[in-house]
Amino acid sequence: MINVIGLGYIGLPTALMLAAHGMDIVGTDYSKELIDTLKVGKTTFKEKGIEELFQKALDNGITFTTEYQRTDIYIVSVPTPYDSFSKKVDAKYIEAAVKQVLAVCEKGATVVIESTVSPGTIDKYVRPIVESAGFSIGTDLHLVHAPERIIPGNMVYELLHNNRTIGADEREIGEKVKKIYASFCQGEIIVTDIRTAEMTKVVENTFRDINIAYANELAKICRSDNMDVYEIIRIANKHPRVNILSPGPGVGGHCISVDPWFLVGDYPGLANIILAARKINDSMPEFVLERIHDIMKEKGMTDVRRVGLYGLTYKENVDDMRESPTLQMLESMEKHLCGNLVKIYDPFIVKDVVPNQMHSLDEFLEAVDLVVLMVGHNEIKQNMKKLNNKIVLDTRHICELEGTYHI
Structure with a gap:
């Protein structure tokens, strides 16, 4: 069984996709209102293809709860805001999720962080929590980073077709997690180390932000001198x-x-x-x-x-x-x-x-x-x-x- 933690814009489609492709999935979220909505067969946001995916996942036995499950695979997909003053990642939701996982997980479990984080976040925030709880990383618990690569409006298609990155301390664990995502992902799945996986995802979005900024700055320049930026x-x-x-x-x-x-x-x-x-x-x-x-x-x-x-x-x-x-x-x-x-x-x-x-x-x-x-x-x-x-x-x-x- 796989316990997917956090059923928002990323976690829910991921849980549904895994369940629809034969995985035994339990979705967990702290929001009772959200869980109650899902339990009666209703999705929590509009998205092309999500209703059909939801029905297939239900047919395959997906369940929803506010409780963390005792299992050996967790996929954590909780929000990662940034501190408005320091601009650094605010890892409090990941920290809270990992602590609750540690309270129930089986020995040798694998925790996959899907949430987008800054390079070094798992080293700075996740490893110390695991170690302070008395777990030996690599023996009692395995850490993996598999950043999401989907966008609202086209989630179902992108989950199926986008390439993925799996960052792991141990190649064997990375390959194990790769097989889970390969149950539905038709794109290339690359296995690397955790820090590289963290950096790659942030770099991808930063590249897009810089390109958008260039277009926006052109618009300002052209407006200042009465030129048609679109032409x-x-x-x-x-x-x-x-x-x-x-x-x-x-x-x-x-x-x-x-x-x-x-x-x-x-x-x-x-x-x-x-x-x-x-x-x-x-x-x-x-x-x-x-x-x-x-x-x-x-x-x-x-x-x-x-x-x-x-x-x-x-x-x-x-x-x-x-x-x-x-x-x-x-x-x-x-x-x-x-x-x-x-x-x-x-x-x-x-x-x-x-x-x-x-x-x-x-x-x-x-x-x-x-x-x-x-x-x-x-x-x-x-x-x-x-x-x-x-x-x-x-x-x-x-x-x-x-x-x-x-x-």
């Missing part, structure tokens, strides 16, 4: 070795907006480009606010209540709001005492999570004159004609209506 990127990308991304309103999610900070926090004075990229991307919500102000001034608008933000999630067609640019922007607007005045709408967020949140596109559009497209959900792409009589600020380059403003 410039389109032409530049005709070069066979150039692939510039599109600028946007900021970076959200729990990977790209978080993981680079681990390197900044752990390697101050060395991670200079990484720090600059983080600052650029974190500045974009404020940059969008400046664009809103300029457009309102140009159009003679004085009532912020006629401004509407379309999209609360951090990317299109998911219900994941973690670190979303819209939430970052609302936080900034609160400092200017206008965060609770603008109208907000997102088709994927049903519950009220912010002031003035609306629950239908038509109701939203009726209430506003200036629409700020923060997220490119399919819903708005399919209803662009409804924006014909609106002032539109498009931060995602999805609107082709004449007179549309861009960042």
Whole structure:
């Protein structure tokens, strides 16, 4: 039996995928509400293919509980935030999970950390807990790091097809864990040491963050001198070795907006480009606010209540709001005492999570004159004609209506 610890955006799909492919799985989470929801056959977030995967896992006998199980394999997939002051990884959830595993595990058990962590986290935080509990690492307990490589919106496909990395102290244990993931993973699975596996995952997300920052900085440069950044990127990308991304309103999610900070926090004075990229991307919500102000001034608008933000999630067609640019922007607007005045709408967020949140596109559009497209959900792409009589600020380059403003 495998006990999967933490049933959020990563842990739940992983548990379901393993169960659907014949593994004996028990999923554990501290949230009784979440467990109760899963027990009645309901998923806790929207995701393409997740319902079908859930049903197959249920048919194969997956169970859910708040209790840690006595077994010899654990997969820990709990959150790993960063300390907002030091920028270092906050390993408290991993530490708590490992302590509870040690209280029940069989001798010789393997603990696989899936959570993304900074290089050296397992050495600094996990090994001391294991050793202080009287366990001999390599005999009484084996440690492995197998960082996840999936993204909301395409989780099921990416779980099946993305390459994976397994970091282990002992090659034999690494190969054992590789066989578990090979039960469903069709990509290449590489076995290496733990520290390399830790660094590889953080480097991957940092690479993406830096590329996004370059596009966002280009947008600022072009805006300052009245140039079309999208046309410039389109032409530049005709070069066979150039692939510039599109600028946007900021970076959200729990990977790209978080993981680079681990390197900044752990390697101050060395991670200079990484720090600059983080600052650029974190500045974009404020940059969008400046664009809103300029457009309102140009159009003679004085009532912020006629401004509407379309999209609360951090990317299109998911219900994941973690670190979303819209939430970052609302936080900034609160400092200017206008965060609770603008109208907000997102088709994927049903519950009220912010002031003035609306629950239908038509109701939203009726209430506003200036629409700020923060997220490119399919819903708005399919209803662009409804924006014909609106002032539109498009931060995602999805609107082709004449007179549309861009960042």
